[in-house]
Amino acid sequence: MPQPGEAYPTQPSTEDSFLDLLVETLEGLDEQVRGQFLRQFFRTVAQIDATEEQSNEYWSRILQRRAELADTTGKKISLKTAMVDVLSGANFLRVPVLIEYDELKKLQVNAATDALTGLHNRRLFDEYFDKELNRAKRYGQQLAIVILDLHKLKEVNDRHGHLQGDQVLQIAAATLRRTLRNSDFAFRIGGDEFAVLLPQTDSEQAVTLSRRVRSQYEGELRPLALEIGVTLDFGVAVHPQDGDQKSALMGLADKRLYELKHSGRATSRVIPLEPPPAREPAPAAAAAAAAPAPAPPPRSAVPARPAPTVVPPPVQYAEHRKWERVSLAGTKAHAVLTEGNQKSAKVIDLSYGGVALEFERPEDLPVQFNAVLHVPILPPVRVVLRKVRTSLVDGGRTRVGCSFVS
Numbered sequence: 001m002p003q004p005g006e007a008y009p010t011q012p013s014t015e016d017s018f019l020d021l022l023v024e025t026l027e028g029l030d031e032q033v034r035g036q037f038l039r040q041f042f043r044t045v046a047q048i049d050a051t052e053e054q055s056n057e058y059w060s061r062i063l064q065r066r067a068e069l070a071d072t073t074g075k076k077i078s079l080k081t082a083m084v085d086v087l088s089g090a091n092f093l094r095v096p097v098l099i100e101y102d103e104l105k106k107l108q109v110n111a112a113t114d115a116l117t118g119l120h121n122r123r124l125f126d127e128y129f130d131k132e133l134n135r136a137k138r139y140g141q142q143l144a145i146v147i148l149d150l151h152k153l154k155e156v157n158d159r160h161g162h163l164q165g166d167q168v169l170q171i172a173a174a175t176l177r178r179t180l181r182n183s184d185f186a187f188r189i190g191g192d193e194f195a196v197l198l199p200q201t202d203s204e205q206a207v208t209l210s211r212r213v214r215s216q217y218e219g220e221l222r223p224l225a226l227e228i229g230v231t232l233d234f235g236v237a238v239h240p241q242d243g244d245q246k247s248a249l250m251g252l253a254d255k256r257l258y259e260l261k262h263s264g265r266a267t268s269r270v271i272p273l274e275p276p277p278a279r280e281p282a283p284a285a286a287a288a289a290a291a292p293a294p295a296p297p298p299r300s301a302v303p304a305r306p307a308p309t310v311v312p313p314p315v316q317y318a319e320h321r322k323w324e325r326v327s328l329a330g331t332k333a334h335a336v337l338t339e340g341n342q343k344s345a346k347v348i349d350l351s352y353g354g355v356a357l358e359f360e361r362p363e364d365l366p367v368q369f370n371a372v373l374h375v376p377i378l379p380p381v382r383v384v385l386r387k388v389r390t391s392l393v394d395g396g397r398t399r400v401g402c403s404f405v406s
Contacts, residue, residue: 019079023063031056046087062086114188116166117173125187125195129246132185132197136239143199143239144206147253148172148213148232149261150192155228168221168230175217179209194232203238205376208326208350210234212378215352233261326350328375335371338382345400350375354403355385362390362398368405 022041026034035052038059042048050058066082114121120128129145136143150172157165172194176186185197198206214232221230235257237249326349333347335357345357355373359365365387373381385402393399 023079026059034059042087045083048087058086114173117170117188119173119176119194120185120187122187122189125185125189125197128185128187128197132199133239133244133246133249136199137244141200142202143197144201144203144236145238145249145253146196146198146206146210146234146236147250147257148194148196148210148234149257150194151231151233151261152228153192153230156226156230159228160226164224164226167224168226171220172217172232175213175220179213179216201238201376203236203241204326204328204331206236206238208375210236211326211352233257235260331376333373333375335373338370338372347373347375348399354388354401355383357400357402358393359398359400360396362400365400 026037029037032052035056038055039050039052042050042055042058048058062079062082065086066077066079069077069082069085112120112124132143135141150169153165153168156168169188169192173186173188176194176196180186180196183199187195187197189195196210198209201209210232214234217232218230235253235255237243237253237256239249242252243249328347328349331347333350334344335347335355336342336344343359345359348356348358350356350373368384368386370382370384373383375381384405386405387400388403389401391399391401
């Protein structure tokens, strides 16, 4: 198969030269004479039995299609390529004699592929987005759109040159291809922007996948020893809860992308969380609040004292977790221990640093054990876990926090 970005031959073939001469010759002929010639021409090269009027119509469509393809690709398109496209689309091309398919295949690859990264391009993104969104609406399924932006690509180009910047883009594309499922689609939609379509995927799964892509990408960049902190920012929107129109979903994903970009890298900003509902005050506290305040003593009974110096309390900064946790509540995520009686546990949440499991009876659980994690988006993963802490949860079950062992 032709590779994306592969150059076209600089010298036209004999058939191309003949067809170019044919175009010029037919332009000066009367329509009836041209139709007679084209009827025999199509019968000879593709065994199409058409009338003179139909032959003239096919010829006009072929010339128009050649001009459209040239505008799309920015390259000169041979007439035989346009002929294959038009005649095969009309189900007339059965036994081609003069025409070859190689150039059309090359054209189709180049027209739908970004030459630098090998990913689908923006034109194909728009087509796939419309198709997958219609499918999700028809079957009542979720569809996640992720917009990714290469953070500090311009600084890489300025400091290390555009060849290094191109390599950084290619590594991002390769990371996406390795990480996504076969049912997912990755696109390069701009200079430093990528998009991913994730059918049947909810918000938590999409964010988990995006973080995984970003982590793997940063690992792939380390051998380059760049002096710039290059990474992938991302924003997520999901049909139907975030909207059912393409423009609304794109706008929201883009908005969340820039919220992340300008929020000190706090990944929790990617999908804004709803504020917790206000809790009802305890009865005692409510009674105390409702009771009238005691009357102050007479001013004469209170000895005068200097006003105390008010020292503002020190500003308390919330300590961020080393690893952001992703809740897997409501999913079928579970872990199967591979030793002993192979007991299973529910996966409560997951992070890059570890995982929280829920057991009925964890008394015989060793400090370190092997397990296979079954988590949405990911294939089954074999891990070694170390028990870190335990706590009781509702229903008499036990939550066991575990860290990954390298």
